[in-house]
Amino acid sequence: xxxxxxxxxxxxxWSPDKxxxxxxxxxxxxxxxxxxxxxxxxxxxxxxxxxxxxxxEGVQNRTVADxxxxxxxxxxxxxxxxxxxxxxxxxxxxMVEAASELARVSGFEGxxxxxxxxxAEAELPSSDIVIIDKVLCCYSDWRPLLKNxxxxxxxxxxxxxxxxxxxxxxxxxxxxxxxxxxxxxRGKILFYLHPLETLDRTLQDSGFTxxxxxxxxxxLVFLYTRAPTRA
Numbered sequence: 665x666x667x668x669x670x671x672x673x674x675x676x677x678w679s680p681d682k683x684x685x686x687x688x689x690x691x692x693x694x695x696x697x698x699x700x701x702x703x704x705x706x707x708x709x710x711x712x713x714x715x716x717x718x719x720x721e722g723v724q725n726r727t728v729a730d731x732x733x734x735x736x737x738x739x740x741x742x743x744x745x746x747x748x749x750x751x752x753x754x755x756x757x758x759m760v761e762a763a764s765e766l767a768r769v770s771g772f773e774g775x776x777x778x779x780x781x782x783x784a785e786a787e788l789p790s791s792d793i794v795i796i797d798k799v800l801c802c803y804s805d806w807r808p809l810l811k812n813x814x815x816x817x818x819x820x821x822x823x824x825x826x827x828x829x830x831x832x833x834x835x836x837x838x839x840x841x842x843x844x845x846x847x848x849x850r851g852k853i854l855f856y857l858h859p860l861e862t863l864d865r866t867l868q869d870s871g872f873t874x875x876x877x878x879x880x881x882x883x884l885v886f887l888y889t890r891a892p893t894r895a
Contacts, residue, residue, distance in 0.1 A: 683853075684782050687802050688755035690853050695735060695758035699766060702737035710883040711797055714822050715741055717876045717887040718793060721820060723747050726792035729816050731783035731809065732799030736763025736776070742793070743772045752778040753786050784808035788816035792892075796823035798883065806858045807866075814870045821872060822887045827879050828857040860884070 691698075707715060715738065724746040730739045733752030736759075743750060750772075754760050760778045767776035779786075783796075784803065794817035800806045813821050828836055837857060844854045864874060872888035879885070 683804060684755055686851075687853050688757070688780075691734070691754070691756035692758040695756060695762045698735040698737075698759065699762040702735055702766075707737055707741060710824050710880040710885050711738055713878055713880065713885040714738075714795070714797065714824055714887065715745075717878075717885065718742070718820060718822055719745055721875070721887070721889060723793065726819075727751075727789070728793045728795065729753070729788050729791035729813075730795045730797075731788075731813055732796060732802070733763055733778055734759050734797070736766045736778060738795055738797055739763065739776055739778075740766055740770050740772060742795075743767075743770075743775055747793070748775065750776045751789055751791065752776070753781045753783040753788070754778065755780070755782060784812055786812070788812060790818055791816050792818050793820045793822070796821070798824045800858060800863075801826050801855050802853060804854070804856055806856070806863065810863065810866060814867065814872070817872075817890075819892050820887060820889050821867065822885075824883050824885050825860070825863075826855070826857055827882055827884050829860060829879075829884060 723742055725748045728739065728742050728747050728750040730750055730752040733739055733754045736752060739750040739752050752763055757780050760780050763778040767773050785808065794813045796809065796813055800809060800823060803809055826836065840855050840857060847854055867888045871890040873890065874886065875889045876887040877884065
């Protein structure tokens with residue numbers, strides 16, 4: 665009998681537990697690079713787009729949950745712009761260490777908390793804004809992660825996913841397939857393209873409306889909003 669906790673990926677079964685362990689280990693190795701890159705260049709173009717979308721809606725005194733918070737750059741930028749507090753969750757302990765140190769040196773140690781955990785399963789506080797910056801594509805099953813974000817998000821859910829749409833759709837899919845062949849051979853994490861129409865429908869069924877969408881060269885940036893729910 666098939667294990668319901670496993671997902672079939674290109675001819676074999678892929679365990680979610682092994683998948684998240686692998687994600688954490690791989691990003692452990694990259695934590696210093698991510699942090700140094702943010703200190704040198706700030707946020708990536710796609711992350712800046714999402715930040716601008718959120719700022720247009722208003723961030724002052726709002727609470728934030730950053731799912732897959734990485735080295736903490738996005739969280740720190742929101743705090744600089746007036747967010748009240750941030751909770752960040754990441755699979756990588758080294759990323760959490762880097763984000764916590766970044767918060768300390770930026771003067772936000774008392775308003776930012778970063779913790780190791782699986783954002784798809786972690787118990788999240790109700791937050792005004794939920795961020796999923798280039799994280800959905802790391803999960804073979806996007807549903808638990810998005811559901812957790814929806815349950816936690818009072819007014820905004822913003823996320824960034826690969827640009828699997830428009831004229832670039834099929835070349836992009838072929839490119840991802842080729843990359844994943846080499847990733848698998850090297851024992852590295854795989855990249856997943858999820859159905860954007862289904863993500864949209866899931867959010868709409870939960871009362872969210874797509875407020876903004878814009879693409880960069882490789883990514884699509886989305887912001888969904890809904891009327892505030894009771895705490």
